[in-house]
Amino acid sequence: MRTSIFLYGLWCLAIVGLFMVANTYAWSPFADGRQGPRGSGGGVIFVGGPNHK
Amino acid sequence: MLTLPCPNCGAPVTFRSPALPNRVCDHCRSMLVRSDAGVGIAGQGAALPFDVSPIQIGTRGRFDGRAFEVIGRVRWSWDDGSWNEWLCLFEGGAHGWLGEAMGDFMMTFERPLAEVRSAELDRIARGAPALPGRKAEIDGEELAIADARQVSCIAAEGELPFTALPGWTIYSVDLKAASGRAASLQREGDEAWFYDGRYVTLAELSANNLRAIEGWTMPRYG
Amino acid sequence: MADAAVAQPAAKALSCPNCGGTVTLRAAGYSVTVACEYCASILDVSQPEVRLVTRYNEKASRLAIPLGTRGTLDGTEWEVVGWMARDDSGYPWEEFLLFNPYHGYRWLIEQRGGWSFGEQLTRTPEGSWGGLKVDGESYKPFFADGTARVTDVVGEFYWRVKRGDTVRTDDWVRPGAMLSREADGKEVNWSRSRWVPAATIAAAFGVAAGGKPWPPLPHQPSPALPFVKGGIVIAILAFLALLVGASITGGGRSLWNGSIAIAADGRDQQATVGPIELTRPYQRVRVSADVPALSNGWVDLDYTLVDRKNQASYTASKAAERYTGRDSDGDWSEGDQTAGADFAALPAGTYDLVIDYKGNNWVDPNKSSGNFWDPGAGEQTPDWRRDAVQPQVNISVRSRGGAGGGVFVLMLILIVLPLGAGFLIHARFEGARRGESDFASGGDDG
Known part of the structure; x- marks a missing residue:
């Protein structure tokens, strides 16, 4: 039982650590934005995303 | 403390306290009684049956x-x-x-x-x-x-x-x-x-000088 | 050593008056009854000469732990001197009588593969039948009015025992321990047994570790409870750490607000707004678009944030669409006139927001707009092209620090998930354990 509590502690530590890293880099898997190709401001190629019906 | 020879077998027997007038001779198992007149024999005791009690005389x-x-x-x-x-x-x-x-x-x-x-x-x-x-x-x-x-x-x-x-x-x-x-x-x-x-419990009494019993570890209390 | 006297022999051999087998008396002076380990006959050893009480000529039961086996529990060595099989209306268990000349008697109780270590109490528990207390530990009633019958017996005992002996039993439990009251016509005995992991008994007495008893023993502690208890503390600490982490990353800041117009002809358009200054080392940015005039139409919006310094771009596509109408169920509407896009992990810099957009609306060709004399024609739908209205798209750009609420909730779920699983295991265990009780319909605590 001690081991499971220890492992859970590690798990929570990892989660909190992950959150801290995500927080520092303002990272979120729920964002819509994707990194696009580098280029001039115009003429951007769009990938994915919802469109009208 | 009074040490006298057993009137039956002659082995020395010790009476520690006047309040305890009776004594079983360790040697011949006679039941001895101490009085002002000396030591008399009250009867013949029996051998103790085998048991594994941890207590002994002297504990x-x-x-x-x-x-x-x-x-x-x-x-x-x-x-x-x-x-x-x-x-x-x-x-x-x-x-x-x-x-x-x-x-x-x-x-x-x-x-x-x-x-x-x-x-x-x-x-x-x-x-x-x-x-x-x-x-x-x-x-x-x-x-x-x-x-x-x-x-x-x-x-x-x-x-x-x-x-x-x-x-x-x-x-x-x-x-x-x-x-x-x-x-x-x-x-x-x-x-x-x-x-x-x-x-x-023996632990609570800090009992020591217990009887040694073959094959068993004697606990040490106190 | 002062007490290094000649050691007293520990056992005495006697011969079974029925089968002639050599029976070892391991608790001489205490033992009253011996059930011969060869023929199962009951012998009276309370007097110097052994007397046959009940003659049996059967092969005595083979014991999981043979007589004479020694094992050490909590630092004290015990020797198995007797064994009884008992039963309470189809609920069987076995009891091994343990002996150590310096420590007296104990019991090793086996039931459904689970083990307990019991001792006779020299005190009577305090309290009422509803709850008892011994050594500051309280016990709740579990079994009532049982009848325990001796079904088989081997070895030596300090009282007269025989097959068929019955006692009235009542039991109280707490996690890890059981309090038992056994009463016959003459006397009442109280004993306390503590649950011992099967592995401990297996290691001490060399029995094969049994399976996990299911349903659990009445006093078996829930294996998940320590995890749940410890886990709650850890989870609260982790939650607080998340809160602290979330709070130090700061709130939102408005970066740009403005409007762009949608062309009447529905062609592709592009607008560049900015500059948008991102000052934090990293941030999330939300671009919100609101088309108040949107009705029965759609607007596609493709956002691209471009870092002026290195032309790194971040893109997202969104659509605002909203349709309304009227059918047999009444007025309906679906969709949303707003379209927001979230960007994450944007490094600091000066950005331009390039918006590629295109809008259109749909006009029912069978219905004229602005039909004043027909209220049932639905809401007024402006035809962008015909009416020459120029719908505006209101754009606002805000920045935020940190990973955001979504990640916070996700992490919270990940933290709680193992704890919840542990709690479910605990609840299932406790339900099965309590289900065995004569008081099963009772309280829900524990």
Whole structure:
């Protein structure tokens, strides 16, 4: 039982650590934005995303 | 302290206290009685049957802060078994009994029945039968009669306050309280004696100089 | 050593008056009854001469732990001297009598593969039948009015025992321990047994570790409870750490607000707004678009944030669409006139927001707009092209620090998930354990 509590502690530590890293880099898997190709401001190629019906 | 030769076999026997006039000769098992006139023979004792009790003559310990040494024993039997009563001599000369039955120990001391003033005990002392389950109030505490039976002496050793010869039969009543208090009333004819005390463990008594038993590790207390 | 006297022998051999087998008396002086380990006959050993009480000529039961086996529990060595099989209306268990001349008797109780270590109490528990207390530990009632019958017996005992002996039993439990009251016509005995992991008994006495008893033993502690208890503390600490982490990353800041117009002809359009200054080392940015005039139409919006310094771009596509109408169920509407896009992990810099967009609306060709004399024609739908309205798209750009609420909730779920699983295991265990009780319909605590 001690081991499971220890492992859970590690798990929570990892989660909190992950959150801290995500927080520092303002990272979120729920964002819509994707990194696009580098280029001039115009003429951007769009990938994915919802469109009208 | 008085050391004399056994009137039966001549082996030296020691009487430690005038309050304990009886002594079983270690050599010939004669029951000796000490009186002003000298030492007489009260009867012939029996050999103790084999048992694996951890107590022996010479076992020492402390009870409620007072040191004691085991100096005698009476082995009693009843219909359904037998047990030991070890006589403990305390510093200052008082004595108590370390009862040993079914692997449990209890330390009891004689008290005058008049001081106890229990109607139930008085009734039993006067000859009424003791009924298991009946209650007796002693010092404001309720004790229940656990059992009542005829018991007989099988054998004895060491120093004793009375003559305990094989076949001596008395009526013995055990009482117990929820707190672990244990008491007993013993009756022979018109006479009755009351013993009051409680359950103890060898650890609690810091018992030492226990009997060595082959193949078992002797615990070290204290 | 002062007490290095000649050691007293520990056992005595006697011969069974029925089968002649050599029976070892391991608790001489205490034992009253011996059930011969060869022929199962009951012998009386309370007197110097052994007496046959009940003659049996059967092969005595083979014991999981043979007589004479020694094992050490909590630092004290015990020897198995007796064994009884008992049963309470189809609920069987076995009891091994343990002996150590210096420590007296104990019991090893086996039931459904689970083990307990028991001792006779020299005190009577305090309290009422509803709950008892011994050594400051309280016990709750579990079994009532049972009848325990001895079905088989081998070895030596300190009382007269025989097959068929019955006692009335009542049991109280607390996690890890059981309090039992056994009463026959003459006396009442109280004993306390503590649950011992099967592995401990297996290691001490060499029995094969049994399976896990199911349903659990009445006093078996829930294996998940320590995890749940410890886990709650850890989870609270982790939650607080998340809160602290979330709070130090700061709130939102408005970066740009403005409007762009949608052309009437529905062509592709592009607008560039900015500059948008991102000052935090990293941030999330939300671009919100609101088309108040949107009705029965759609607007596609493709956002691209371009870092002026290195032309790194971040893109997201969104659509705002909203349709309304009227059918047999009444008025309906679906969709949303707003379209927001979230960007995450944007490094600091000066950005332009390039919006590629295109809008259109749909007009029911069978219905004229602005039909004043027909209220049932539905809400007024402006035809962008015909009515020459120029719908505006209101754009606002805000920045936020940190990973955001979504990640916070996700992490919270990940933290709680193992704890919840542990709690479910605990609840299932306790339900099965309590289900065995004569008081099963009772309380829900524990």
